[in-house]
Amino acid sequence: MTIRFTKDHEWIKLDGGVATVGITDYAQNALGDVVFVEVPDAGKVLEQGKDAAVVESVKAASEIYAPVDGTVLEGNAALGDDPSLVNTAPEGDGWFFKMSIKDMAQFEALMDADAYKSFTEGL
């Protein structure tokens, strides 16, 4: 299992050919209470850096971007009933969607945990 991070504060975890995507603890903390999440349907083709999902806090809506090119395998249906999972377990049960990765080089080029930690410390 390998995890990478984007500058938009998404994490992408690769496990046996399936990548799971969510937002980081830093991101959920900045967003505040999450009240609505719109996740993509299975089969949706994603393009790196383009809209993939939507997360809304009490105050505002934010786009979640695809960390890499690929295809959605599953959206997290649990977020429909309990969007606050994004706050309570951002890097666990609060995941947004699972996807296949088209180009592993895109994945490898993202930040690893140490690089992301340094990145957030510099913000």
Next chain:
Amino acid sequence: MGDTSLLRTPLYDLHVARGAKMVPFAGYDMPVQYPLGVLKEHLHTRTCAGLFDVSHMGQVRLRGPSIDATIQALEALVPGDIAALAPGRIRYTMFTNDTGGILDDLMVTRFEDHLYVVINAGCKADDLAHLKAKLPADITIDYLGDDAGLLALQGPETADILSRLLPEAATMGFMSARTATIDGIPVQISRSGYTGEDGYEISVGAADADRLARLILAQEGVEAIGLGARDSLRLEAGLCLYGHDIDTTTNPVEAALTWTISKRRKAEGGFPGASVVQAQLASGPARRRVGILPEGKAPAREHTEIQDLSGNRIGEITSGGFGPTAGGPVAMGYVDAGSAAVGTPVQLIVRGKALPAKVAAMPFAPHRYFKG
């Protein structure tokens, strides 16, 4: 860290000490939320008591040769019935322009010898210029400016809590005001607010504001509440936010604020734009501010297009979001008069998708003002 071009209220240090997330708002560095978070701050205010710093708002005292002259002068600028106010009573009204558009909304308190008005932070400079230009020269405009702070204590437990510090607070009527002393601090207190709950607004000298706020926050049950929850609370209460739900392009009739205009003032007019307002009162406005309840879970934000079921544009959301007490999305906006009846099905265009919604009665959370 802090942006030095922003103004600070007398409670700035207190906000920072309590771990508030500070954001620019109307030129001030204001707390949008505390560590509790918007959702819990909102719910705490609805179930117990929340303290808000609203010192950014403008407080102005108007004094003329007589109270009657002052009332008459202000009535020339607002459609509200100020003459009908007994001493110590408060009314909500608005400054209108010559076409009936709303320049700002305000609270007016009539005291024995002067009027006290509270205006929006973002409109302060324009309002003061407007007053200076339009009021007779013998009316003195005393803008309290940075000399005064303003606190709002809101929620169903506030009467019990505040009466520990000021016993007479419990029996004050809704929309009344008086001067008082809390632990030696001179204040002006009113039973009013912007949440739909029972509560008080307390004007206090800047030098005493921090001590008063800490004294109130030390009472069991009181939490500090930021601007984020202030916005969701007022939205659920169906109350307008200037610059969003009302502005110079909307008049009081379209904005469903005719309840603020008395029979006498409707008949007599005598305020800027009165002919437009009177004509719309007679024939009905072309569009109306209404509540909008999305049927799904997705919030519809400001500027969301509202369509009829045939896909014709009939209006726009002016305030919308998640209502923590309503437990789902709530909104308000303007729709064509023909679609303004409660229960009318509409659709909201959110991220390119048409989402079902209905025109709904406001408030979304019942008002619980003190009726004692």
